[in-house]
Amino acid sequence: MATSNDLLIKQRSVIEFLAAEGCSAANIHARMKTVYGEMCISDCAVRKWTAHCRDESAEKGHVYSTLRALQRILTGDESWVYHYDPECKAQSMEYRHKTSPSPRKFKVVASARKVLFTVFWDMEGQTVNSERYISTLRALKLRLRRVRRDKDSILQHDNARPHTSRQTQDALRHLELTTLPHPAYSPDLAPSFYYLFPQLKKYLKGHHNDNDEKVIADVCRWCHGQSSEFFADSVRQLVERWRLCVDRDGDYVEKQSAKSEAVISPWCYGVHRELIGSVMLSMYEMEKSFVVM
Incomplete structure (x- = not known):
């Protein structure tokens, strides 16, 4: 059985993937809630990680455009x-x-x-x-x-x-x-x-x-x-x-x-x-x- 830490890592990976697809934080949390039920991380945590993933993606894009x-x-x-x-x-x-x-x-x-x-x-x-x-x-x-x-x-x-x-x-x-x-x-x-x-x-x-x-x-x-x-x-x-x-x-x-x-x-x-x-x-x-x- 996966530990709580393993489950958290998996959920963060899911957030990163869905955020890359352009899904909103609310949509990501709703979909994760359906799959993980009571083990799903909070809506606040999902929003935090979604914003983090998008900021990181934007930064990479900025660096790429600068190098170009x-x-x-x-x-x-x-x-x-x-x-x-x-x-x-x-x-x-x-x-x-x-x-x-x-x-x-x-x-x-x-x-x-x-x-x-x-x-x-x-x-x-x-x-x-x-x-x-x-x-x-x-x-x-x-x-x-x-x-x-x-x-x-x-x-x-x-x-x-x-x-x-x-x-x-x-x-x-x-x-x-x-x-x-x-x-x-x-x-x-x-x-x-x-x-x-x-x-x-x-x-x-x-x-x-x-x-x-x-x-x-x-x-x-x-x-x-x-x-x-x-x-x-x-x-x-x-x-x-x-x-x-x-x-x-x-x-x-x-x-x-x-x-x-x-x-x-x-x-x-x-x-x-x-x-x-x-x-x-x-x-x-x-x-x-x-x-x-």
Whole structure:
């Protein structure tokens, strides 16, 4: 014979099932009363557990919709990369005995030659005048039609003049690209600035590249070498950074851990390798620029 505790567990399971079907608390209690008779839990308890089940279901649905929204975000920006960028102090350290003479170091500066690196990516692994940016957006739209045709993308970029000019806004409407609102002067809310570019620049320090082509190959090799979770983690951090921004009434968030504690399902970690699988080279005003998307 089942114990009272076993019976309670069974009845809670029945409540969860019927609540998932959309039955009201009164209907659930009436049906359970017919089956369990005097052993049926009270109407108050049924109402409590029905509400609990529905709240839990709504929360799961909210999390799912939030994750779906994150998957739609496509972020992008631009940064200069040098033919040679000196190692930082930590990278150039060497082991020496305490009695060894102090090492002689020469001051080294970054090379004058550089290449403009433009990148577009999403949490699945996937900027300069307005004309240049618009031409990049057109190429981006063509790529999205091929590799992301099943998703309604949301473009996340900062408020630099080339991104907010009237020409760019007209182009965005014409290309039917939805943009995510971004507060002015907020690199703390731009994944490329707080996550991607610092990691890339750290990797490039100390690398000697003799020409533009070698710089481009070096950057692309690094991009292709990153894991799927590398890109997903940047967008997870964005959620917590948004929250910090709201909590601080819009104040800038700097040098503070903004890593989200949220658990992201494994399906969020897949990487559209095609988005970072092609490099387009263009010449702009005698400056070489390349795009990775």
